Amino acid sequence: MEKMKKICKTIKGDRQLLAGMIGIVILLALVILAPVVASENPHHYGKDILNSLGQNGHLLGTNHMGQDIYSMIIYGVRTSLRVAVISALISGVLGVLIGGVAGFFGGKVDTFVSELINVFMMLPSFFLILLIIALFGNSITNVMVVIGITTWPSNAKLMRAQALSLRQRTFVKSAEAMGETKLQILFKYILPNGIFPVIANTTMGMSNAILTEAGLSFLGLGDPSIISWGQMIYTGKQYITSAWWISAFAGIAIVITVLVFYLLGDGLNHVLNPKHLNRGAN
Template identity: 45%
Template sequence: MRSSTPASAISSVPAVPEPAAPARRPRFGLWRRFRRNRAALFGLAVTTAFVIVGVFAPLLAPYGQLDMAASFQPPGREHVFGTDSLGTDVFSNVIYGTRVSLLVGLFSVLTSTAIGITIGAAAGFFSGRVDTLLMRLTEMFQVLPQFFLAIVIVAIFGASVWSIILIIGVLNWPATARLLRAEFLALREREFVEAARALGMSNFDLIVREILPNALPPIIVNATLQVSGAILLEASLSFLGLGDPNAMSWGIMLHNAQDFFNRAWWMAAFPGFALFLTTLGVNLMGDGLNDALNPKTQSR
């Protein structure tokens, strides 16, 4: 007698679930999207090269002493970039100027970003009167003529590398604050924030652990782009004679060269080109970061 399995028994056997398919990785990661942009790669290479030069300036600079007998020598085999009015090697000065200019650009932007994040996060998270008060403060700083105000402050309190860093940082935070406020206003009502709030997470933890990490990408791009502006502002102040005379920067070199444009063109040409190339590289890198971090460009 042939046995048969009842249909009811077959239907009662639980179906074995199929293994879940692994989550698909994004088609292009951040680095893959970034390296597709050749201009951004060029900017990254230029910026990295200048950072290396600044870090290892004492090892790379071939000359350091004054030699009045060698003043105004044109570019040649012994002095690749020529010498200035005091006989110092322009190539060595450009190398040391890289360190000062990048130091001002980096730390002034870190200062302005820290201030902007604090004010923008508070305004966007708490809204209401706090938002109104902080945004009026931000608007007041935005309408101030920053360059002329920087000139006045430096002229009153004196010029040093760290005072210039502080002045640029204090005057340059409003853009970061407004950008972060907009990000917080968009993120504070999202589901993950509401879930964390329902679990009893404090406001500080909500800001620092939940919202801020998701709002950082545009802040990183903005900070990168602000570095070039800070370098240019320091160079402008130094060119006007308001820089730190004890620190060799590209702006100081341009200031020292302004009386010798016709006699020694190289005194201004090489630091000016270094300034141009650095700001170009930083801006191209910032634009590349913006494209890589912007979700709208991922499908391109």
């Protein structure tokens, strides 16, 4: 309870985290209330082609297919948050398990995993993603999985460092003396106590996932069956001089969403930092 009080007190005093949390709440509200908030079905092709802002009741205009830009922006939140959350979960779970095992067991296991992490970090991840998408298809599921399995090394390095430190702690040594198995110690003591830096890093990694998905869509490698901000920029670039709103508002939406996740991740990094909590207790 005392630790939770410290965390709550730190949250109130951290403006970045508060701003990030408010932004996430707004984004989640848009995801849930998209059918209500959006003025039209974003998949509907109307007769109002390339309407400017406010023309014929279209708040942010329409594209070359007559789709309402405002509605597409609202529904694009769903795509971005789904990519961010699922890819981050995959990256976080892989990183925690692989890094935790390496740091706790040490020896040859640690050496092998460390070399594996170095190999993955040396590879140009974006081009690896392009290669996998080209081989296995550009469905949104493939995009999320590929982003997740190419971004786990940073989480694994953080978890490994935490495990190396935690395995020397008194409570871990006591658990070993009491006869608990290594797997029990790993899942009961090492992973739960070392996961906090990974949570902060994974949250910040969500912004990179959104940018990656937008980049793939901009290159024409995104899923054509969904509403994507990157895809909107891609289709609107040929009309940039005559209908700038098609690409501009999608780009602004990406910037704002990435900023929200960055603020949330940076704020969590402050709150979950033990040194910061200890300073707040003084």
